[in-house]
Amino acid sequence: MKISAEQCGCCGVCVAVCPQNILELSSMMIITHEGCENCNLCMVVCPLGAIKDGKNEI
Amino acid sequence: MEKMKYDVVVVGGRVGGSTASLFASKKGLDVLIIEKNQEIGVPVQCAEATSSSTFKTLEMKPSSKYVCNEIKGADVYAPDGSHGHLEGGYAEGFILERKLFDKHLAIESAKAGTDILVKTTVKDLIRKKEGVRGVVAKHMDHTLEIEAELVIAADGIESQVAQMAGLNTRQTPHSLCSCAQYEMVGVSCDPHYLQFYFGQKIAPGGYVWVFPKGDGVANVGVGVRSDTTSAYSFLRKFTSQMNATPVELNIGGVPVHGPVDKTYTDGLMVVGDAAGQVEPFTGGGIHVTVLCARIAGEVAAEAIEKGKTSENFLKRYETRWKKEVGGDLKQSLKYRRIMDRLTDEEMNILAKFLKKQDLESISKMSMLGFVRDYPQFLKLLKEIL
Numbered sequence: 001m002k003i004s005a006e007q008c009g010c011c012g013v014c015v016a017v018c019p020q021n022i023l024e025l026s027s028m029m030i031i032t033h034e035g036c037e038n039c040n041l042c043m044v045v046c047p048l049g050a051i052k053d054g055k056n057e058i
Numbered sequence: 059m060e061k062m063k064y065d066v067v068v069v070g071g072r073v074g075g076s077t078a079s080l081f082a083s084k085k086g087l088d089v090l091i092i093e094k095n096q097e098i099g100v101p102v103q104c105a106e107a108t109s110s111s112t113f114k115t116l117e118m119k120p121s122s123k124y125v126c127n128e129i130k131g132a133d134v135y136a137p138d139g140s141h142g143h144l145e146g147g148y149a150e151g152f153i154l155e156r157k158l159f160d161k162h163l164a165i166e167s168a169k170a171g172t173d174i175l176v177k178t179t180v181k182d183l184i185r186k187k188e189g190v191r192g193v194v195a196k197h198m199d200h201t202l203e204i205e206a207e208l209v210i211a212a213d214g215i216e217s218q219v220a221q222m223a224g225l226n227t228r229q230t231p232h233s234l235c236s237c238a239q240y241e242m243v244g245v246s247c248d249p250h251y252l253q254f255y256f257g258q259k260i261a262p263g264g265y266v267w268v269f270p271k272g273d274g275v276a277n278v279g280v281g282v283r284s285d286t287t288s289a290y291s292f293l294r295k296f297t298s299q300m301n302a303t304p305v306e307l308n309i310g311g312v313p314v315h316g317p318v319d320k321t322y323t324d325g326l327m328v329v330g331d332a333a334g335q336v337e338p339f340t341g342g343g344i345h346v347t348v349l350c351a352r353i354a355g356e357v358a359a360e361a362i363e364k365g366k367t368s369e370n371f372l373k374r375y376e377t378r379w380k381k382e383v384g385g386d387l388k389q390s391l392k393y394r395r396i397m398d399r400l401t402d403e404e405m406n407i408l409a410k411f412l413k414k415q416d417l418e419s420i421s422k423m424s425m426l427g428f429v430r431d432y433p434q435f436l437k438l439l440k441e442i443l
Contacts, residue, residue, distance in 0.1 A: 009307070041230065044284075
């Protein structure tokens with residue numbers, strides 16, 4: 001799972017569905033913690049399509 | 059590390075948080091709101107329509123300071139374009155300017171004595187053997203240890219606070235509508251009527267809304283549950299034919315599967331979007347949240363007065379909000395489930411049938427006639443009746 005910082009609108013929808021609880025919404029960005037299991041639920045719900053398959057480089 | 063002490067810490071400073079803190083402060087409690095954003099009210103994640111019951115609960119008169127527009131009814135469009143008109147009643151209400159409304163509520167709460175910390179994020183809970191006893195928060199580079207008798211989690215769909223306390227507030231792609239909205243200028247529509255558009259092609263698992271804010275400005279938004287296409291793509295598609303200009307893009311998620319299983323635990327209550335306190339059929343949440351949050355604020359006052367903050371005592375929060383809105387939310391969820399199973403063709407047939415009926419008093423005879431002509435609806439209708 002890879003979040004495009006350019007596309008992300010910091011709405012927190014991905015945080016709401018993450019079964020591993022590894023996503024966190026600060027006021028200006030989504031913080032990704034260790035432990036993603038590639039379930040891709042965040043990809044499905046992102047209103048802006050800002051989440052893609054792959055490794056986060058941040 | 060700086061230490062602070064309050065009766066109640068409320069996490070989140072939007073309608074849920076400000077309402078809970080307003081009523082807790084009015085009862086004389088020491089209350090602190092923690093808001094992660096720099097400014098209360100932004101970014102907007104709402105289509106901004108609400109009913110007059112919101113103001114009744116808040117004991118406020120709707121003010122032109124934050125009300126853009128009065129709504130008298132709604133126009134609903136089936137996938138084939140056939141159209142139904144609702145006048146008054148359930149469809150009546152207001153369009154708010156949420157930026158101003160949320161700020162106004164926070165100001166009212168502060169006037170009642172609530173302290174507010176903006177740009178502050180909860181990192182952990184303080185847990186003692188009797189339950190949650192405050193939060194550890196971060197404001198810029200300062201860590202704050204804030205002790206409290208009670209925590210109210212009003213931290214939205216992305217709620218982590220209730221989950222830290224062991225409540226399951228997680229959503230799924232099926233339980234959450236993914237939404238994108240433009241506030242647009244130059245929208246030609248009747249300024250006093252909401253518009254809803256249904257159909258798999260324009261908004262699978264949700265609908266398109268056009269909510270007029272007056273003077274040719276409107277919130278044009280899309281809520282969807284789609285595995286393949288983003289809400290934003292559907293929004294672009296719907297608005298591409300409109301000769302209107304966006305001045306704002308809002309995004310977010312709306313819980314449409316009813317409230318979470320449990321909304322309280324030792325030392326903590328959860329309110330608003332975080333608790334799924336939203337009407338599943340319409341996605342409207344302001345009036346429900348305000349009501350539940352007021353109850354949470356009042357229960358907090360009782361709990362602290364009596365020195366009882368265990369889940370045994372806080373259970374009354376859930377009992378009370380369920381008594382007020384539990385039945386409506388259940389009914390609304392039934393309609394949502396039925397809606398979710400309808401094909402476009404079935405929606406068209408149903409729309410044509412409903413159009414001929416007086417919605418307040420659909421007769422049994424007309425229902426029977428309808429089911430005789432369209433037997434596939436029998437199972438669905440059984441669930442409502």
